[in-house]
Amino acid sequence: MAKWTVDQSHSAIGFEVKHMMVSKVKGQFASYTADVEASDLADLTTAKIAFSLDTASIDTNNEDRDNHLKSADFFDVEAYAAIQFNSTSITKDGEDYKVTGDLTIKDVTKPVTFEVEYGGKGTNPWGVEVYGFEAEAKINREEFGLTWNAALETGGVLVGKDIKIKVELELNPGA
Template sequence: MEEKSIQFEVKHMMVSKVRGQFDSYDLTDLTTASIAFEFDVASINTHSEDRDNHLRSEDFFDVEKYPTITFQSTDIQKDGDDYEVTGDLTIKDVTKPVTFATNPWGVEVYEEFGLTWNAALETGGVLVAKDIKI
């Protein structure tokens, strides 16, 4: 059986990439023409306990107040061998429409979901990039 995961990647300190995944989620079958998933934000795993704890804090996801991230599809279009899935993504009680492609390269997404913490670097730029691949 093929292992599935919800992964992300974000540029850190303007040069390195931090990759991680959510280890706990609920995903329905694409062939039903409706995709819904919910995952436990506290399950975030970037392979750095200190970073994961910071991401769980009020600075980022505030898992005590907002324990889940949800997605509900509103449209699925076949694009060759791939699919484009459009739907409502909810993070920290902010819901916005997003479109994901099912290709192996992911999709870059930038949305305002109340994730506003950041820090300026002495060399210019910011600690956490706004472009996130999901």
């Protein structure tokens, strides 16, 4: 199996969640590592995929909110420095894939399936082959111990339960 490197300048791991029942807050993790091994990325079913996200690198474009998300109310970054994902199975779904794996947040591990779209293969200006993928999954944050919320005077809650995780990856051959 060949190792592949995530080109972090052309990749992102983000999320979105309902805010006040009417809009969405979006954010991303600026720091993460990935281990991707595959015989052939044109057939992702041969891959083994592992990610580790640095919880302290969360960025929602609002420092006060980011500090709250880092606190014990949410990620508790002092006790839980990383979010982990390790693939357990990958199946082809037409031109796309379903990547199932174990997602661990705050020492709670649950299976999650990402719908993965293969973006294709190209050659960058330096003659290096690159592969592109987009992936999305939805989780209930409360199942992972992220239960903080606040009731709104108008009804409803401040933070939605469902989190969409969105991953955009550009992979290059490993060194």
